[in-house]
Amino acid sequence: xxxxxxxxxxxxxxxGENLTVxxxxxxxxxxxxxxxxxxxxxxxxxxxxxxxxxxxKLKRLTFQFGDARKDSSLHITAAQPxxxxxxxxxxxxxxxxxxxxxxxxxxVLA
Amino acid sequence: xxxxxxxxxxxxxxTGKKLTVTCSQNMNHEYMSWxxxxxxxxxxxxxxxxxxxxxxxxxxxxxxxxxxKEKRNFPLILESPSPNQTSLYFCASRQGGSTxxxxxxxxxxxxxx
Numbered sequence: 001x002x003x004x005x006x007x008x009x010x011x012x013x014x015x016g017e018n019l020t021v022x023x024x025x026x027x028x029x030x031x032x033x034x035x036x037x038x039x040x041x042x043x044x045x046x047x048x049x050x051x052x053x054x055x056x057k058l059k060r061l062t063f064q065f066g067d068a069r070k071d072s073s074l075h076i077t078a079a080q081p082x083x084x085x086x087x088x089x090x091x092x093x094x095x096x097x098x099x100x101x102x103x104x105x106x107x108v109l110a
Numbered sequence: 111x112x113x114x115x116x117x118x119x120x121x122x123x124x125t126g127k128k129l130t131v132t133c134s135q136n137m138n139h140e141y142m143s144w145x146x147x148x149x150x151x152x153x154x155x156x157x158x159x160x161x162x163x164x165x166x167x168x169x170x171x172x173x174x175x176x177x178x179k180e181k182r183n184f185p186l187i188l189e190s191p192s193p194n195q196t197s198l199y200f201c202a203s204r205q206g207g208s209t210x211x212x213x214x215x216x217x218x219x220x221x222x223x
Contacts, residue, residue, distance in 0.1 A: 030208060041217070042202070090153075097208075098153075099155075100154070101152055103152050
């Protein structure tokens with residue numbers, strides 16, 4: 001069974017701090033997505049990365065796909081309370097299936 | 111408005127009583143999927159469908175059935191629910207391959223007593 005390990009599981013930081021969330025696997029993925037989930041809602045897609053080494057930026061969020069397409073990271077610069085939520089990575093081993101990570105619950109304190 | 115809807119949003123039932131959770135999307139998407147979300151385990155894929163009448167098992171299909179008779183609907187059926195199926199369930203849809211945006215429904219919280 002393919003697994004995606006996310007770390008850390010929980011993160012509580014002050015507004016303005018930087019943070020990095022990691023998503024690691026021993027398996028290769030054809031693509032990888034990052035989602036954010038708010039309480040009582042379904043996950044919402046933030047970004048999709050496809051190419052090994054690819055870096056994408058979404059305002060203060062920077063996403064990187066590992067060179068070997070087995071891992072990814074999400075870096076948030078100057079975190080804000082609005083960034084609070086559950087962050088999930090999801091790897092696609094092929095066309096149809098997804099393997100989701102265990103999630104990182106982020107709380108940004110004002 | 112483009113959306114995925116699920117019903118019911120909350121359900122409390124007893125062991126063995128058959129139930130169906132409905133899922134509908136209005137985006138004409140080819141691909142639909144069901145997930146369950148449990149603390150510490152993330153989302154796990156139950157079943158997915160690539161098109162009408164085409165379905166396949168995900169990672170945790172035991173105890174569940176699905177059908178895809180129409181493109182817009184993808185119901186999840188629990189023929190004989192058990193307490194270990196207590197979970198938060200999400201339906202999702204996307205147009206095509208794994209790089210397309212996957213849209214999730216609001217979730218159904220199921221408790222099996």
